[in-house]
Every structure is written in structure tokens, then in C-alpha cells.
Amino acid sequence: MxxxxxxxxxxxxxxxxxxxxxxxxxxxxxxxxxxxxxxxxxxxxxxxxxxxxxxxxxxxxxxxxxxxxxxxxxxxxxxxxxxxxxxxxxxxxxxxxxxxxxxxxxxxxxxxxxxxxxxxxxxxxxxxxxxxxxxxxxxxxxxxxxxxxxxxVPELLLAEGHWAGPPLTAAQIRDIAFGWQIAKELGRLDIGQSVAVKGQSCLAVEAIEGTDACIRRAGELCAQGGFVVVKVAKPQQDMRFDVPTIGLGTLETMRQAGATVLAVEADRTIIVERTRVLKRARQWGIRLVAVHHGDASQLRPAPKRLSA
Structure with missing residues (x-):
């Protein structure tokens, strides 16, 4: 079929x-x-x-x-x-x-x-x-x-690649690698999945309030915007429940808060309304990248773009 x-x-x-x-x-x-x-x-x-x-x-x-x-x-x-x-x-x-x-x-x-x-x-x-x-x-x-x-429904998962937005800067690559380690530790402790980072400094971490509230809090603390959001699966992730998920709401919250990069874990993150999400990310200039566990620090500027 x-x-x-x-x-x-x-x-x-x-x-x-x-x-x-x-x-x-x-x-x-x-x-x-x-x-x-x-x-x-x-x-x-x-x-x-x-x-x-x-x-x-x-x-x-x-x-x-x-x-x-x-x-x-x-x-x-x-x-x-x-x-x-x-x-x-x-x-x-x-x-x-x-x-x-x-x-x-x-x-x-x-x-x-x-x-x-x-x-x-x-x-x-x-x-x-x-x-x-x-x-x-x-x-x-x-x-x-x-x-x-x-x-x-395996097509729900987002594969590795640079899916939307301009090329990453060297500073953004460093922030992804920095935030990845923190987010993984949060997951290991079963606290949350997401962190907001700028200049290799942690602005906000997710707990019971959820990813959107974490992003909004980071926006309040970083009035100049331009920060990075990293969302990953737990090291011990049970894929039956609480799998990292992004959608239009995630992007809208990022746009309002001033976030410019969303980095997620490839093949372990669900993307809802894929076509609409990628279209909006491109329109709003939000960089959306998916990387494998441990690979965030290996990203290079201007990675290959993938179509939806």
C-alpha cells in the first residue's frame, strides 16, 4: 500500500x-x-x-x-x-x-x-x-x-536535515551543541525536553509548563531575540508516549518570542502538519534543523536543504 x-x-x-x-x-x-x-x-x-x-x-x-x-x-x-x-x-x-x-x-x-x-x-x-x-x-x-x-505512522517523524530557513551561523551551531547537552540531561532526569539558549548561556528550561511556556519565558528574558530552541528525546525515551512534538503552535510561539532557530532530534521528533510548518518556517525565516543524537556539534553552516 x-x-x-x-x-x-x-x-x-x-x-x-x-x-x-x-x-x-x-x-x-x-x-x-x-x-x-x-x-x-x-x-x-x-x-x-x-x-x-x-x-x-x-x-x-x-x-x-x-x-x-x-x-x-x-x-x-x-x-x-x-x-x-x-x-x-x-x-x-x-x-x-x-x-x-x-x-x-x-x-x-x-x-x-x-x-x-x-x-x-x-x-x-x-x-x-x-x-x-x-x-x-x-x-x-x-x-x-x-x-x-x-x-x-512512521511518516510523522522528522528526518535529518536542514528543513527551513537561512544557513546556520557558527554562533548558532555552538548554541545548538551547548543546548543539546543540557536538554539531554533534562530528559535523563525526566524533567523536560526543551531549552532556550543564546551565546552559550541557558535562558530557560522546560519543566511541567511545557515547551511553549519555556520559549515565551526566554523571549521575556532576551528582549533582543535571536535565540536558539533545542528540543530532544530523552536518552531513555519510551516511544509509546511523551515523544517530542513540534507543530504550528511551536513556530508561532517562537516568532512572537523572537527565537530564530529550532533544532530537534532527527527520527525521534514528531512534526504535526508538516507541510504547513515548513511553509511557515520559510516565510518567517525560522531555521529548522533535525540532527541525530550527538551530531549537533558536527553541523556546518549552510547544510543541504531538503524539500518537504
Whole structure:
């Protein structure tokens, strides 16, 4: 089967795919690509997060409260889901630090049991990998195995290259190499994925607030603009969840904040709305480069441009 110029192989075991959908355009792109491959899609859409347009793309669609874990599992089982994937953002700060705590989301009994050590006794940490790992482990108890969205839809990943914008300057190359080391250490500690750098000085690092807020904070601190944003996968990245993702929102935030370079990790970063992102980056003069782990310091000015 050929999709978007790529030959893809349909796995008969993935004839039915469960989609646990969060916020953003990514769930829509995943659903559309799976549909084009002939898969039947069973979508559990997270309330207050997922786009309602998913209902038109999916064979079975239902909205669930984010803490209705048992209900989500039963929904998948009802329609024969054995393979599932996650796509889209969950607003972790809202979930964890709401005025009334996580009980505001009316967790069902399955959710209470799964997350009791995280939210009640505090015997386990609340890092992204810990919480999302608990989710997939709970589904696995009922025979539902989560797979990376990028395994099912590999064209989501951005390959190595200089994708948009003018050639990099020597100073920008140094800033990418500098920021890369910091971002990788942030990832190793499961704190965040992104850093903003200028003149080999760190302006801002990402934590629970997310990449866009990190970029905006850097813009407030660096009124002259012209800074570099580096976004990478964790050294221990589980590609089933929390994969680095960029989209139009990322570029718009960079433009408003005055950032001029976005460097991401090649083949481990998802690009949403690829064609529109590359068009806007070129229009706005934002340099977009993707490099492999450890290769950032080897970049040279004016690398070969790649077409979309």
C-alpha cells in the first residue's frame, strides 16, 4: 500500500487499533493515517483535551473523563482492541494541581487503585514516564498493548536535515551543541525536553509548563531575540508516549518570542502538519534543523536543504 509516496505494509494484527486521544492535531493525523491504511479505529477521547473532529474519522468514538481508566479499558475490550496507541498532549499541571486535586476528575475504582501510590501515599514519583507507564501497564493487564504511534505512522517523524530557513551561523551551531547537552540531561532526569539558549548561556528550561511556556519565558528574558530552541528525546525515551512534538503552535510561539532557530532530534521528533510548518518556517525565516543524537556539534553552516 502506498501513502503519501511511501510504501507501507499493513499488519493484519492491527486491523483494529485503539486510540487514546489527547489535545492537539496529532491524534487527528494518526487517525487519518490509520484510516488510510484500512484500520478500524476505536477512539477513547479525553474530555477537555481531544478534538471532536475525531468522531468523523473513527469507527467507534466516545468521550471519557481523564480519570475514568476502567471505563476506557472496557470500551476498548468491547470492540476487540488488542493493540492501541497514545497521541496528543495531556495537561499534566491541571491534572495534578487542580484546586481539588485529582479527585476533581472523579476517578473510577480502576484508576484509584492504579494511581494510589502516586497521588495518595506518595510512595512513587509523578514523573511523566512513571504516570504514563502506569496507564499502559493497566491496559496491559487486560491484554491491550500500547505501541508507538510512530511505529504505526512512521511518516510523522522528522528526518535529518536542514528543513527551513537561512544557513546556520557558527554562533548558532555552538548554541545548538551547548543546548543539546543540557536538554539531554533534562530528559535523563525526566524533567523536560526543551531549552532556550543564546551565546552559550541557558535562558530557560522546560519543566511541567511545557515547551511553549519555556520559549515565551526566554523571549521575556532576551528582549533582543535571536535565540536558539533545542528540543530532544530523552536518552531513555519510551516511544509509546511523551515523544517530542513540534507543530504550528511551536513556530508561532517562537516568532512572537523572537527565537530564530529550532533544532530537534532527527527520527525521534514528531512534526504535526508538516507541510504547513515548513511553509511557515520559510516565510518567517525560522531555521529548522533535525540532527541525530550527538551530531549537533558536527553541523556546518549552510547544510543541504531538503524539500518537504
Amino acid at each position: 502506498e501513502i503519501n509516496g511511501r510504501v507501507v505494509r499493513q499488519d493484519e494484527s492491527l486491523a483494529v487499533v485503539g486510540l487514546l486521544a489527547g489535545w492537539g492535531m496529532l491524534p487527528l493525523e494518526v487517525a487519518a493515517s490509520l484510516k488510510a491504511r484500512g484500520a478500524r479505529i476505536v477512539c477513547a477521547a479525553l474530555k477537555g483535551h481531544a478534538d471532536t473532529k475525531l468522531a468523523d474519522l473513527c469507527d467507534h468514538y466516545r468521550v471519557f473523563g481523564i480519570a475514568r481508566l476502567g471505563a476506557q479499558i472496557r470500551f476498548f475490550r468491547r470492540y476487540g482492541v488488542r493493540h492501541a496507541t497514545m497521541a496528543g498532549k495531556v495537561f499534566k499541571a491541571q491534572l495534578m494541581y487542580h484546586r481539588w486535586g485529582w479527585l476533581h476528575y472523579l476517578p473510577d475504582w480502576r484508576c484509584v487503585r492504579a494511581f494510589y501510590p502516586y497521588f495518595v501515599t506518595g510512595s512513587r514519583d509523578r514523573k511523566d514516564d512513571s504516570l504514563l507507564g502506569a496507564v499502559v501497564n493497566e491496559f496491559a493487564k487486560d491484554g491491550i498493548m500500547f505501541q508507538p504511534a510512530t511505529d504505526l
